[in-house]
Amino acid sequence: MKVVIIGSGNVATILGRLMIQHNINIVQVMSRNMEHAKILAEELNSNFTDLNGLVDITADLYLLAISDAALTESLLYLNVNGKPILHTAGAVSKDVLKQISPNYGVFYPLQSLRKEMKIIPPIPIMIDASNVATMELIREMASKISDSVQIANDETRQKIHVAAVFANNFTNHLYSLAEVFCNKEGIDFNLLKPLILETANKVTEASPGTVQTGPAIRKDLITIEKNLNLLSEYPEMKSLYIKITDSIMNLYR
Ligand SMILES: NC(=O)c1ccc[n+]([C@@H]2O[C@H](COP(=O)([O-])OP(=O)(O)OC[C@H]3O[C@@H](n4cnc5c(N)ncnc54)[C@H](OP(=O)(O)O)[C@@H]3O)[C@@H](O)[C@H]2O)c1
Numbered sequence: 001m002k003v004v005i006i007g008s009g010n011v012a013t014i015l016g017r018l019m020i021q022h023n024i025n026i027v028q029v030m031s032r033n034m035e036h037a038k039i040l041a042e043e044l045n046s047n048f049t050d051l052n053g054l055v056d057i058t059a060d061l062y063l064l065a066i067s068d069a070a071l072t073e074s075l076l077y078l079n080v081n082g083k084p085i086l087h088t089a090g091a092v093s094k095d096v097l098k099q100i101s102p103n104y105g106v107f108y109p110l111q112s113l114r115k116e117m118k119i120i121p122p123i124p125i126m127i128d129a130s131n132v133a134t135m136e137l138i139r140e141m142a143s144k145i146s147d148s149v150q151i152a153n154d155e156t157r158q159k160i161h162v163a164a165v166f167a168n169n170f171t172n173h174l175y176s177l178a179e180v181f182c183n184k185e186g187i188d189f190n191l192l193k194p195l196i197l198e199t200a201n202k203v204t205e206a207s208p209g210t211v212q213t214g215p216a217i218r219k220d221l222i223t224i225e226k227n228l229n230l231l232s233e234y235p236e237m238k239s240l241y242i243k244i245t246d247s248i249m250n251l252y253r
Contacts, residue, residue: 001141004028004056005044006078007065008036011088013115015065015107016044018123018145028056032066057081061137063107068092075100084134090161093154094128105129105138108157112168126152126160177237209251216248 041048097104
């Protein structure tokens with residue numbers, strides 16, 4: 001299978017690496033910034049161009065791994081000769097691609113991907129397509145690089161994306177706030193790492209609702225009050241503390 005990757009960021013890089021590991025031939029990397037295209041192309045051993053360049057029309061499939069906002073701009077400059085074109089976004093309809101080719105779809109990697117990651121974690125892939133033949137082609141490629149491939153239409157994928165924002169982006173933001181707090185208060189953030197890992201590990205065995213701990217589920221109002229007093233100089237954290245405490249109490253009411 002021959003693939004053109006459009007984009008050179010986190011997803012383009014990690015999916016590109018996985019593809020060459022599984023003998024999928026990347027024939028071209030295209031990116032808005034020529035230098036970015038060149039860097040990724042050198043790693044993936046492919047040709048490269050910027051978005052004004054000629055698209056390699058020999059490919060079987062075109063993978064658009066560009067920002068969500070760019071996907072909703074006009075992409076009509078891309079001429080893929082009616083071949084399948086896919087995007088990688090969780091929260092963007094597949095139909096943004098319908099004017100480029102009748103054969104289009106989605107290849108959404110349900111994982112937090114950064115090009116700096118040294119070990120590529122397992123990546124469930126949610127796929128969708130405009131027709132059966134394109135779906136089969138996407139499934140074939142997805143199955144080469146992942147053990148977990150599932151069909152998810154626009155509505156389902158959007159819901160999965162919301163769940164992922166809660167489970168991943170929000171928890172990571174809370175880690176960041178905890179780290180800022182630790183640094184300002186002279187506490188070593190590393191002390192919290194076993195706790196963070198333990199909580200993440202627990203959800204692989206139990207429903208998170210059954211393993212919640214902390215002052216909110218205990219309805220320990222004295223401790224909550226003490227914590228809030230400590231946060232008087234951190235208004236953002238204090239307001240989140242109150243909202244999340246209320247949310248936990250409401251869930252276990
Ligand atoms: N990272 C993740 O964990 C993850 C997971 C699942 C899905 N996704 C989805 O995958 C897609 C790519 O995400 P990413 O994390 O790889 O983003 P990223 O690292 O920020 O890379 C964004 C890419 O988009 C290109 N780009 C930005 N604005 C553009 C424009 N106006 N026109 C053309 N190209 C433009 C950039 O090109 P230049 O660098 O050449 O300027 C760059 O190659 C997004 O739809 C995202 O929702 C991301």
